[in-house]
Structure formats: structure tokens, C-alpha cells
Amino acid sequence: MSPKQQRGEATAAQVLDHALELYASRGEAGLTLGAITSASGVSAGSIYHHFGSLQGVVLALAQSWLGRLLEELAGALEPVEGARDGVHAVTRAYLRFVQKHPDAARLMHSVTADREITEHARQIRGAQEARLAPLAAWLHAHQQSGELVALPLPVLESLILGPVTGIARRWLSVGDIDIEEAARTVPYHIWRSVSP
Known part of the structure; x- marks a missing residue:
């Protein structure tokens, strides 16, 4: 796996970890794109790149x-x-x-x-x-x-x-x-x- 692929997987894992934490602490209503970007430090553009949408993150x-x-x-x-x-x-x-x-x-x-x-x-x-x-x-x-x-x-x-x-x-x-x-x-x- 190339370093770029490794970084991409690490970014996706970081988003998913923070999304679960947000879901656990704030419920479904608290799981927003803004909350994920704020908690994870990953840009909205990067989240869209990896998951396509907020629904893609949930999926x-x-x-x-x-x-x-x-x-x-x-x-x-x-x-x-x-x-x-x-x-x-x-x-x-x-x-x-x-x-x-x-x-x-x-x-x-x-x-x-x-x-x-x-x-x-x-x-x-x-x-x-x-x-x-x-x-x-x-x-x-x-x-x-x-x-x-x-x-x-x-x-x-x-x-x-x-x-x-x-x-x-x-x-x-x-x-x-x-x-x-x-x-x-x-x-x-x-x-x-x-x-x-």
C-alpha cells in the first residue's frame, strides 16, 4: 500500500471514530458534517472525497x-x-x-x-x-x-x-x-x- 493510500485509510478511520463518538454523545441529530469536521479535524472536502456524503459516513x-x-x-x-x-x-x-x-x-x-x-x-x-x-x-x-x-x-x-x-x-x-x-x-x- 502506498503512503498516499495509507494516509487515506487513516483519514477515513479518523472520521469514522469521531462520527461514532458524536453519535454516542449527541445522538443522530448531533451527527452533522460540521460536527464531524470540527471533532476530527478533517475537512468537509476530504469527507466528501472518502464517503460521498454524510449518509455515506453513516453507511x-x-x-x-x-x-x-x-x-x-x-x-x-x-x-x-x-x-x-x-x-x-x-x-x-x-x-x-x-x-x-x-x-x-x-x-x-x-x-x-x-x-x-x-x-x-x-x-x-x-x-x-x-x-x-x-x-x-x-x-x-x-x-x-x-x-x-x-x-x-x-x-x-x-x-x-x-x-x-x-x-x-x-x-x-x-x-x-x-x-x-x-x-x-x-x-x-x-x-x-x-x-x-
């Missing part, structure tokens, strides 16, 4: 943290063998990630991030393909062995991650869920929905 930030989450989920599957243990491991890993990184999780689960992710779904899916591949391969292998219900993989993925995403959103926004209890009890119920 890049959500995509970066989504990548980290997917890596943790894939890592949670490595030491387990059976489908039941894998479903439990993925569910718990997701909830631990949300607890460990609440500000990033709040942004990832926000309406703004949802809108950007929906609008750029194919692009994001392509960018995350390397991280999604181990999860898809794991699901497929356990489906083929008869340990998981025979449903299309996107449906199966939704049955496993959909409830966890809903719990995470509620814990992050309303706070009326005991996430530790959810981590203990929800994996069993998700497993029941995907076991043959």
Missing part, C-alpha cells in the same frame, strides 16, 4: 461495525460441532457484542442505518460476502446433515438472527429487557424454531 460506519459483528459470529461457530451448540453460540455472541459495543450497536440498529443499509443492500452484501460465507457454509452443512430445518438459507438465517436483532434493538432503545437473561434463555427457543 461506512454501520458497515464497518457489521463486519466486526459478523467476524465475532463466525468466530463463535469455530469451536462448536453440533447445530444446537452453534445456534446457542451465535445467539450469545450477538448479544455479548451488543453489550460490549452499545454505541456502535445502537448506530447499527438505528432507523438511519436501516435506511442506508436497505438502500445499499446489494453493495453491503457483496462487501460482507467474505464474512458471511462461513456462516452460510455452516448453515448449509448442518442443513445437509439434517440438523437444521429444510428452509431456504435466507429464511433460516432470519429465524436465527431476527429474534436476536429484535432483542438487541429493544435493549438498546427501551432498556426493558434483561439481556443476560435473554442470553441464557433465548438460544433454546431459537433452536426449537430451527431444529427439524
Whole structure:
């Protein structure tokens, strides 16, 4: 990587770090181009160069943290063998990630991030393909062995991650869920929905 590319990556990372800090301290309304330039010291022109727009910053930030989450989920599957243990491991890993990184999780689960992710779904899916591949391969292998219900993989993925995403959103926004209890009890119920 050339020095110019290294500087560009460092600048982009600096913008994303400060954008997350602003989001955490000021909320969505406080995440403005002016606030990012002021906090990061990066010019508006440079931000537009790297991200295209403020929405591009939000999308890049959500995509970066989504990548980290997917890596943790894939890592949670490595030491387990059976489908039941894998479903439990993925569910718990997701909830631990949300607890460990609440500000990033709040942004990832926000309406703004949802809108950007929906609008750029194919692009994001392509960018995350390397991280999604181990999860898809794991699901497929356990489906083929008869340990998981025979449903299309996107449906199966939704049955496993959909409830966890809903719990995470509620814990992050309303706070009326005991996430530790959810981590203990929800994996069993998700497993029941995907076991043959």
C-alpha cells in the first residue's frame, strides 16, 4: 500500500471514530458534517472525497461495525460441532457484542442505518460476502446433515438472527429487557424454531 493510500485509510478511520463518538454523545441529530469536521479535524472536502456524503459516513460506519459483528459470529461457530451448540453460540455472541459495543450497536440498529443499509443492500452484501460465507457454509452443512430445518438459507438465517436483532434493538432503545437473561434463555427457543 502506498503512503498516499495509507494516509487515506487513516483519514477515513479518523472520521469514522469521531462520527461514532458524536453519535454516542449527541445522538443522530448531533451527527452533522460540521460536527464531524470540527471533532476530527478533517475537512468537509476530504469527507466528501472518502464517503460521498454524510449518509455515506453513516453507511461506512454501520458497515464497518457489521463486519466486526459478523467476524465475532463466525468466530463463535469455530469451536462448536453440533447445530444446537452453534445456534446457542451465535445467539450469545450477538448479544455479548451488543453489550460490549452499545454505541456502535445502537448506530447499527438505528432507523438511519436501516435506511442506508436497505438502500445499499446489494453493495453491503457483496462487501460482507467474505464474512458471511462461513456462516452460510455452516448453515448449509448442518442443513445437509439434517440438523437444521429444510428452509431456504435466507429464511433460516432470519429465524436465527431476527429474534436476536429484535432483542438487541429493544435493549438498546427501551432498556426493558434483561439481556443476560435473554442470553441464557433465548438460544433454546431459537433452536426449537430451527431444529427439524
